[in-house]
Amino acid sequence: MLKFKPSKVTLAMLSTGLLAVSAPMYAQAAEEAQAAQGEDEVEVIEVRGFRRSVVESINTKRYSSEVVESISAEDIGKLPDSSIAESIARLPGLTAQRLDGRASRVSIRGFGENESGTTFNGREQVSISDNRGVEFDLYPSEIMSGVTVYKTPSASLEAEGIAGVIDMQTINPLGQSERVIQFNGQYEQTSFDKLNPDGDDDGFRGTFSYIDKFNDDTLGVAFAYSTMSSPNQEKRWNSWGFPTFTYPDGSEGSILGGAKPFVRSSTLERDSAMLVIEAAPTENLKMMFDALYVDFKDEKILRGIEIPFAWGQGSISPESATIDAETGFVTGATTQGQRVVVRNDYEEREAELTSLGFNLEYDIAETWALEFDASYSEVTRDIWSLESYSGTGRGNDRGVADDLSYVFDGGNTGATFGHNLDYSDYDLIQIGGPLSWGWSSALNEKYGVVGTEYENQLQDGFINAPSIDDELMTLKLAATKELDNDYLSEVTFGVSYREREKTKDSEGYFMTVSSFNYPNNPGMLSVPEEYRLGTADLGFIGMGDMIAYDSNAMVRDGYFDLLAESLTNTSHSTKSWKVKEEVTSAFVQANIDTEVAGLPLTGNVGVRYVQTDQSSVGNAFNTVDGVVVTNPRSDSHDYSHVLPSLNLSLKLDDDQTVRFGVAKTLSRARLDEMNASVSATYNQQPDSNGNYWSVSGGNVELEPKEALGIDLTYENYFSAEGYFSVALFHKELDEWIFDGNYEVDMSGVADPATGIVPPNSTGTGSGKINGGDGSLSGYELSLTLPFNVFTDALDGVGLIASHTGVESDLEDPNGNEYELPGLSESITSFTLYYEKNGFQARASMRKRDDFKGDVYGLGFDTVQVDILGETIWDAQIGYDFGEGGFKSLEGLSIFLQAQNLNDEPFTSLSGDNSLQVRDYQDYGSTYLLGFSYKL
Structure with a gap:
């Protein structure tokens, strides 16, 4: 049987602990390293x-054995990253989409976050979003030991994803050489001064870690606690849209429909605790229990002025319009007699994550081993998103109007406005709905204004309050048999079961100032002094200054009456649902160890x-006399898949390897697309399909998207600290998910x-x-280059760089081209670093091309937009003072970090015209000053 023969470089790395030795092959190599040091002189690195x-x-x-990318604990802990997403985004072929200024949603090789699996210590994870894609800003980088991204799968992996699987790992305490007690602290400062008077522009982070072993190194414990209060600020231009119109000469153009610019001040508070207990009471038995708890709260204060324009009540002066000759877009104009909405909003997103896991490995004989794994994880998420309106008078035609102008500057930053009113005047601007929004028959009836001049003028604010509960339980039993032949080293087989249940409840509330009374007191409310x-x-x-008041405190103190929107609006019934999945798997995998x-x-x-x-379980609903009528509805579906996989690694010599992988993979449908809640109308005449019911909503019979993937990689490890690789990948895509028609069973629905x-x-x-079907193809170039390969004078200097090119050809069932969410045709990243004699310096860049991405829209619906x-x-x-020779300060290091140093904005467009900006979000930069002290 062929045995692994380590090179001198490998022996050196083994002898200094730089190479993991968990696998039997590497354990043997470690023994050979000890013997080889007595026979040959090995350069110790x-x-x-x-x-x-x-x-x-x-x-x-x-x-x-698979094509992977990896980050170790030092890599995560010392890069300027607030979450694992920031670190993952620098890996070859990976990138991240920012959400409120923080990297959150990770794309692998052109696929969005819903096409990849995410595991924690090998176990699938729940998500705080409406769907499957994990938002990584929930996970603190400080308490993780590493991340491995599997770009090619193997049969033993317990998560599915066409794009790949991202596995986050905690530390194994028995694998540590000594006790560790460590403290980390950081002070954080944004480059913007406070954009809101009650916002934060500075914060802190702190972490305590403890790792130790007991009972003759048979019991190990690792504990980490991390707390964070992280500020983030934003100047945001946001448009309502750009309606088209026809000029007198018959040509078409477009104009600003309206805008909602604002300033945002956010504080992300996150408390995390991690516990790992590892025991090896005998040579044949190893057990590990791990637990992770995260308490997450993201508080946002948003203030701005919502400005109707073409969709407003004012009249646009033709002579004021400036028109771009090439596109017909009106780049500047003035509207006369316009009323605006002054917004004082508050949003709170809270989540709690609990993850528990137990793993047992038992060698029942010399060549037989058993593994049992059980886990449970749950996340709950609640959103409280409050909008408070104010203006010069209640309704469309009361109060003082303004003459407003706008000018687009030709870039992607949106427009700037001109105005004549003072929006910081508390006597002029008062609380109440200055425009007739939020029509609700229940609201009109509650206040007795049906048929009066105040009908449909009672929405003084609105609250969105959706919640998510995601629960997942998994069980796995596997066995491994070592083989003694010239082709296979061992075979592993097993079964697993996982049950996941995700529930979403959607609700919204109309806000009306409690002082409103018709006909006695139908006006606005002056902001009380204590809330100014x-x-x-x-x-x-x-737009200058605007009034700022504590709208959330006013709601809490009873200054607003609330009325459930679900009484008259059917959308909340569509958005409320429960989805359950039961997945039973069986696998067999043989490890190849031969020669060609x-x-x-x-x-x-x-x-x-x-x-x-x-x-x-969901709702089938309709409206009768303006009131929502619902009936419970449930549906189910089952299916099965066979997923073969092959990974080959041919070692050309000690430094060069060629890899080949081929596998069938799947990505399950989004949970919000496969729910049973529908809007249902019974028609007296059948449609073209012979059906009387017309239904729109979720489709429980959706099945996973499928792909056949092929990977070919050349890797050259020319140095213990350096390598380069060239990779080609191709995926044939099938059973993608598009809009269309299907048959629905409405048995028992009234x-x-x-x-x-x-x-x-x-x-x-x-x-x-x-x-629909199609394909995705691409290439990756990766390089880690230590400059000491050129001269010892450059020892400590290095470069990590990668470039990925991706293209796709995907069509819907009607033959129309479709662009994959998350796909950037080009992704580039690099890190230039220097580390020697205690001094450390790094600069990192990540770049991606335009892509389609998911953002939150009205009511926290997922909306896909074009992102630059x-x-x-x-x-x-x-x-690092210890490395610098200050032995009295051994274990102490300090650092200064800067995030988004170049102040790169987040920009999305409405259509192909670069002037039609949907969102321009300027986050500024963030600076962190910190220390780490290890006892």
Whole structure:
């Protein structure tokens, strides 16, 4: 049987602990390293800190059976990153989408976050979003030991994803050489001064870590606690849209419909605790329990002026209009007699994550081993998003109007405005709905204004309050048998079961000032003195100062009456649902260990069978006399897949490897698309399909998207600290999900108009269906280059760089081209670093081209928009006193970090015209000053 023969470089890394030795092959190599040091002189490579983490990440990639990318603990802890997403986004082929200024949603090789699986210590994770994609800003980087991204799967992986699987790992305490007690602290400052008088522009982070071993190194404990209060600020231009119109000469153009610019001050508060207990009471038995708890609160204060323009009440002066000749877009104009809405908004997003896992490995014989794994995770998320309106008078035609002008400057920054009123005057601007929004028959009836001049003029604010509860339980039992032949080293087989249930409840509330009374007191409410906070500066859009008050406190103290929007609005019934998945899997995987033409060939071959039962409980609803009428509705569906995989690694010599992978993979449908809640109308005449019901909403019978992936990679490890690789990848895509029609079983659902269950029980549904096909192809170039390969004088200087090119050809069932969410045709990143004698300096850049991404729209619905490409620079300098020779300060290091050093905005467009800006979000830069002290 062919045995792994380590090179001298490998022996050196093994002897200094730079190479993981968990696998049997590497354990044997470690023994050979001890013997080899007595026979040959081996150059011992002693690196620490960031350079050590680079070596560890390279070795994880080098000795993995699959195509992977990796980050070690030092890599995460010392890059200028507030969450794991920032670090992951620098890996080859990966990038991240920012959400409120923080990297959150990760894309792998052109696929959005919903097409990848995420695991924690190998177990699938729940999500605080409406769907499957994990928002990584929930996870603190400070308490993780590493991340591995699997770009090619193997049969034993417990998560699915066409794009790949991202596995976050905690530390194994028995694998540590000594006790660790460590304190980390950081002070954080934004480059913007306070944009809101009650906002934050500075914050802090702190982490305590403890790792130790007991009972003759048979019991290990690791504990970490991290707390964070992180500020983030934003100057945001946001448009309502750009309606088209026809000029007198017959040509078409477009104009600003309206805008909602504002300033945002956010504070992300996150408390996290991690506990790992590892026990090895005998040589044959190892057990590990891990627990993670995260308490997450993101508080946002938003103030701005909502400005109707073409969709407003004012008249646009033709002579004031400036028109772009090439596009017909009106780049500047003036509207006379316009009323605006002054907004004082508050948003709170709270989430709690609990993750528990237990793993047992038992060697029942010399060549047999068993593994049992059980886990439970749950996340709850509540959103409280409050809008408070104020203006010069209640309704469309009361109060003082303004003459407003706007000018687009030709870039992507949106427009600046001119105005004549003083929006910081508390006597002029008072609380109440200055425009007739939010029509509700229930609201009109509550206040007795039906048929009066105040009908449909009672919305003085609005509250969105959706909640999510996501729960996941998994069980796994597997066995491994070592083999003694010239082809396979071992075979692993097993079964697993996971049950996931995700519930979303949607509700909204109309706000009306409690002092409103018709006909006695139908006016506005002057802001009480105790809630006045001064002003917020909107100079960045030309609107000057505006009144600032504590709207959330006023709601809490009873200054507003609330009325549920769900009484008359059917949308909340569509958005409320429960989805359940039961997935049973069986797999077998053989590890390859042979040779071809005298060259070592390793890898694995396997197959995974997946059986899925999915079900959903929701509502079928309609409106009768303006009131929502609902009937409970449930549906279920089952399907199965066979997923074969092959990973081969051919070692050309000690430094060069060629990898080949082929596998069938799947990505499950979004949860909000496969729920049972529908809007249902019973028609007296059948449609073209012979159905009487017309249904729109979720589709429980959605099945996963499928792909056949092929990967080919060349890797050259020319140095213990350096390598380069060239990778080609291709995926054939099938059963994608698009809009279309399908048949719905409406058995037992009553006609809301009559309350009678009709004899015809089928309906024509409109929503998401499986169909369409296409492909995605690309390449990756990766390089880690230590400059000491050129001369010893440059020891400590290095470069980490990667470039990825991706293109796709995907069509919907009607043959129309479709662009994958998250796909940027070009992704580039690099880090230039220096680390020696205690001094550390790094500069990092990540760049991506334009892409389609998901953002939150009205009512926190997921909306897909066109997002412009971006280039983001981060930097860090630091000093380790122990490494610098100050033995009395051994264990102490300090650092200064800068995030988004180049002040790169987040920009999305409405259409192809670069002047039609949907969102321009300027976050500024963030600076962190911190220390780390290890006892």
